[in-house]
Amino acid sequence: MTRLRVTLKEVASTAGVSYQTVSKVINKQAQVSKETEVRIWNAVRDLGYHPNFTARSLRAQRSFTIGYSWPPSPPDQTNPILDQFLQSMFMSAEERGYYMLSFPYHADPRKLLETYGALIHSGRVDGFVLSSIEYNDPRILLLLEKNFPFVAFGRSNPELIFPWIDVDGGQGIHAAVSHLLDNGHQKIAALAWPDTSRVGNNRMDGYFTAMNQAGITPDPAWIKRGEGRFSFGYKATCELFELPPNLRPTALIALNDSMAIGALQAAKDAGLKVGREFAIAGFDDTPMIQFLDPPLTSVRQPVWEVGQQIIPMLLTYIETGKPPEPISKIVSPRLIVRQSTSGQPLKPA
């Protein structure tokens, strides 16, 4: 291996003193003559000696490192918030002397938990950031059992008490549905994930609440559940268009942009002018959707803010040994209105 780290031994040899003397002077524990001290500090400077992080880490019993792993995006999608979330956490961590260690998100949960366990037992990380949280998330159960510091971006079962920060997805969808209602829509469909999805259920709460507040009982045929991909969004929207005219929706919200883009394509293929004749709103505000035709209305998450808050929450936990107070935080998303929801509903034929 390339040699470049100057050792304490070399400093000692250059200064003409013992290893122990250098160590004590550097750690300000020694009484030596002024002249020896100057000689040692000159050698430190001339050789470019830096105390070894590993040794410091061993003394502190801490790695100053935060572990993070996330599920990879499917090949036809980009993760719209990944880069911003990572960069925000990197900045916040570095300001406090920490760095982030990333590792693969194994699809096999047993293998995934093994990696978490190995990182804990080896002392390579002092805590974890988790995301893509589900009900009874096995990572959360493991870390709670081991009493090991972590903060989740996202909630799990209400009875599991652990530190988290989350975007109020229900509030975001509520805003999107209210905007459609304000534009005069009543028959509003929803493209959702299966109801085993924790994130999906949070978001759908906003749909049901907004509809109920407007005195509308959503017809079960308006709610389509499937994989959050373009192809499902396309197919589900085609099915909505086959409903009898008195039931046929004039607008839809999708729990993510990929499904909304599928819906947009289906509406265009059905000869509808999106925005004017059929309204569509997505979720995530993926940067590129502003360039679609028409540009897509969507809900934007305050991702930078989540990154800036989650790191201090975690470091409090790591450094005090106690979960942060408050143990959880909710931040608000923002509806970005574009042309895909700009029109009024068509009168029934």
Added chain:
Amino acid sequence: MTRLRVTLKEVASTAGVSYQTVSKVINKQAQVSKETEVRIWNAVRDLGYHPNFTARSLRAQRSFTIGYSWPPSPPDQTNPILDQFLQSMFMSAEERGYYMLSFPYHADPRKLLETYGALIHSGRVDGFVLSSIEYNDPRILLLLEKNFPFVAFGRSNPELIFPWIDVDGGQGIHAAVSHLLDNGHQKIAALAWPDTSRVGNNRMDGYFTAMNQAGITPDPAWIKRGEGRFSFGYKATCELFELPPNLRPTALIALNDSMAIGALQAAKDAGLKVGREFAIAGFDDTPMIQFLDPPLTSVRQPVWEVGQQIIPMLLTYIETGKPPEPISKIVSPRLIVRQSTSGQPLKPA
């Protein structure tokens, strides 16, 4: 801080032997009675003792950690290859016992180099992966000077000898231009970065070569250089449409998808049917461009493959102290043809 790591001392106390005896038995350096050995291993198992990574790291003078930092995407773009590149490297590194440590990419080069320096001197990383490489890249100059292991995803000045792997961007653009020429286009424009861009010049080589091979000298008015964003792509394409009919291009290639999407919008706003009346090809094959209207032809980089190759190259360097052989590798991109280039050129008016 939460206590959960079992120490050697606790193992010793449980087994009723000295700390030194446990250490020696675990490191297979001690002659003790069979009975004592069994007692020690039982204590190790019962207490769940794992050797501390930091201590192992100190002995090995290695952190088993690879550093990586990358420039954040502008707010109106997603980095189309980031997630795949990271996941591929994480997998490859973990298989070999390494993890990746990420840190912020400071816009101020002095601050950025300080971070690299601090990570080297503290022993927190054994080597770096670099990307977004430019001419005279200060990170490369620093790491060469310090003789510290790294491998770059991308080339720099030809006279700088260092380990790299790169996608042949020139070959990708050559394929796109050849495809347009095959479709009968001759007046082919290019949306490029300023000629200070190393990546841009590699890609533009493919444009000039393909045009020259077809016996066409590109008119200087066909080459537009600016920031690789949607807004520049839009504006530059509007200017191309204002050229006199005998000079006006019937097709364009853009060095990235963001500029191509701007061009697509400009062509649609000018009333042109993209594909049939004006052809557009981009670069990156950003997942969402297949959903544009029309879907965009683009050049796809073999990002997973780059991740799988760059880590073994770096680990060879770290573990042998010598750059890998061969010191550099080129991998080929692939043209993905979609409707945005499906038509024939319009006959001049």
